Amino acid sequence: MIHIMSLNTVDPQISKLITLESQRQSEVLEMIPSENYASKAVREALGSVLTNKYSEGYPHKRYYQGNRYIDEIEELAMARAKKLFGVPHANVQPYSGSPANSAVYMALLHQGDTIMGLKLSGGGHLTHGHPDVTFSGTFYRSIQYDVDEHGFIDMDYVADLAKKEKPKMIVVGTTAYPRIFDWKAWRKICDSVGAYFLADISHIAGLIVGGVHPSPAPYADILMATTHKTLRGPRGALLMVTGRGLVKDPAMGDKIDKAVFPGLQGGPHDNVTAAIAIALHEASQPAFKNYAKQIVTNAKVLADTLLRQGLALSTGGTDNHLMVVDLRPQGVIGNIAAEALEVASIVVNRNSVPHDPNPPFYPSGIRLGTPAITTRGMKEKEMRQIGEWIVSVIKEVSHYRLPATKEDRGPFLKKVRTELQENKQLQSIRHSVTLLTKKFPVP
Numbered sequence: 001m002i003h004i005m006s007l008n009t010v011d012p013q014i015s016k017l018i019t020l021e022s023q024r025q026s027e028v029l030e031m032i033p034s035e036n037y038a039s040k041a042v043r044e045a046l047g048s049v050l051t052n053k054y055s056e057g058y059p060h061k062r063y064y065q066g067n068r069y070i071d072e073i074e075e076l077a078m079a080r081a082k083k084l085f086g087v088p089h090a091n092v093q094p095y096s097g098s099p100a101n102s103a104v105y106m107a108l109l110h111q112g113d114t115i116m117g118l119k120l121s122g123g124g125h126l127t128h129g130h131p132d133v134t135f136s137g138t139f140y141r142s143i144q145y146d147v148d149e150h151g152f153i154d155m156d157y158v159a160d161l162a163k164k165e166k167p168k169m170i171v172v173g174t175t176a177y178p179r180i181f182d183w184k185a186w187r188k189i190c191d192s193v194g195a196y197f198l199a200d201i202s203h204i205a206g207l208i209v210g211g212v213h214p215s216p217a218p219y220a221d222i223l224m225a226t227t228h229k230t231l232r233g234p235r236g237a238l239l240m241v242t243g244r245g246l247v248k249d250p251a252m253g254d255k256i257d258k259a260v261f262p263g264l265q266g267g268p269h270d271n272v273t274a275a276i277a278i279a280l281h282e283a284s285q286p287a288f289k290n291y292a293k294q295i296v297t298n299a300k301v302l303a304d305t306l307l308r309q310g311l312a313l314s315t316g317g318t319d320n321h322l323m324v325v326d327l328r329p330q331g332v333i334g335n336i337a338a339e340a341l342e343v344a345s346i347v348v349n350r351n352s353v354p355h356d357p358n359p360p361f362y363p364s365g366i367r368l369g370t371p372a373i374t375t376r377g378m379k380e381k382e383m384r385q386i387g388e389w390i391v392s393v394i395k396e397v398s399h400y401r402l403p404a405t406k407e408d409r410g411p412f413l414k415k416v417r418t419e420l421q422e423n424k425q426l427q428s429i430r431h432s433v434t435l436l437t438k439k440f441p442v443p
C-alpha cells in the first residue's frame with residue numbers, strides 16, 4: 001500500500017532533503033531577484049490530485065475525457081490573467097518562461113527571420129537570441145543590443161540598430177535591469193521597422209499588476225510573464241496577446257495557442273494551472289499592492305545604504321526590485337562575493353556588469369533583489385541592517401584577486417571557499433541573520 005504512505009515513510013532520503021531545504025529557505029535571506037515564497041494555497045494546489053489528469057487541448061476542445069472541472073479551472077486562470085493584465089487573450093499553459101518565448105517565435109516567425117533582444121551580459125535572457133547555444137540564437141538570425149557603460153539602454157542606439165537590421169521581432173525585457181522601461185518609445189521603434197513587439201515582463205509582472213511599474217499592455221503586441229518571480233505563483237508562464245496585437249493580426253491569439261499546443265508542448269500541468277489561478281487571485285487583492293510597493297521601497301533603501309557605504313551600482317541605483325553591484329572598484333569577482341555572502345546566510349547570485357571585462361563564469365558583479373524578503377514582511381529598517389552586512393562581507397573578501405592564468409583559478413576558488421567557511425566575521429553575521437530571519441516566518 002505504498003500509495004497511501006507518507007513521504008517520509010516511502011522515501012526518507014528525499015523527505016529529509018526537502019526538510020533541510022525548507023529549513024535553509026527559512027534561515028537565510030533569499031535575495032536572488034527571480035525567487036520568492038509562494039503561498040501555502042499555491043503550494044496546496046501544486047500538490048493536489050490535479051497532477052493526475054491529462055488535458056491536451058484547450059477548455060471544451062480537449063483530446064481527453066473527464067475534463068469537466070479542469071476546463072473550469074483553466075477558464076478561471078485565463079479570465080483572471082486577462083482581467084489583471086488588461087488583455088483580450090491569455091494562454092496559461094506554457095511550462096515556463098523559456099518555452100513560452102519559444103512559442104512566440106514559433107507562432108509568428110519563420111526559421112532564419114531576424115530577432116532583436118538584449119545581450120545576456122547586459123541583462124537579457126538566453127531566450128532573447130543568445131548566440132550559438134540556444135534555440136532562439138540558432139534557429140533565427142539574432143541581432144543583439146547592449147546597455148551603455150553605465151548600464152542604461154540607449155534608445156537612440158537601439159532605434160538605429162533596428163533601422164539597419166530590420167528585425168521581425170523585438171524582445172524587450174530583462175533579468176538584471178534595475179530601471180523602468182519606456183514602453184511607448186519601444187513601440188515607436190517597433191513601428192518604425194514593422195517589428196512585432198514582445199514584452200518579456202517575467203521579472204516585473206508582480207510590480208506591474210501591483211501598480212508600481214508601468215504596464216506594456218497598451219503598447220506591446222505580446223506579453224510573456226513567468227508566474228514564479230515577483231508574481232509569486234508556481235513555476236510557469238503566461239502568454240498574452242494585447243488589443244494592439246489582435247489589431248495587427250486577428251489570428252495572433254490562435255497562432256500562439258497552436259504554437260504552445262500542439263506546437264511545442266503536450267498536456268498542460270493542471271495542478272500548475274490551478275496554482276496560477278490562485279496566484280492571480282492573490283495578486284488582485286489590496287494586500288498585493290502593498291507588497292509590490294514595499295518591494296520597490298525596500299530596494300531603494302537597500303541601494304541607498306550600499307551606495308552610501310561606497311559600493312557602486314550599475315546605473316547608479318534602482319527603480320524596481322533588483323540591483324547589480326559592480327565590484328570592479330573592489331577588484332573582487334562576483335563568485336567570491338556571492339560565496340562569502342552565502343557563508344553569512346545572504347543568498348545572491350553573481351552577475352556580469354555592463355561591458356564586463358571578465359568572462360561570464362567569473363563576472364565582476366552580484367545581483368540582488370528584495371521580492372522574497374519583502375514577502376516575509378521585512379521593511380526599511382531591515383534593509384538598512386542587511387545593507388550594512390553586505391558591505392561588511394564584501395570588505396572581508398576585497399583582498400582576493402582572481403589568478404591571471406586559467407589553470408590556477410579552480411584551485412584558487414577552492415582554497416578561498418575553505419577560508420570563507422572559517423572566517424569569524426562571516427560566521428558572526430550569519431548568527432545575526434539567523435536571529436533576524438526567526439522574526440519573519442516564511443509562508
Ligand SMILES: *Cc1c(COP(=O)(O)O)cnc(C)c1O
Binds near residue numbers: 096200236
Ligand atoms: C526568468 C526569465 C525567463 C525564463 O524563465 P524560465 O521559467 O526560467 O524558463 C525568460 N525571460 C526573462 C526576462 C526572465 O527573467
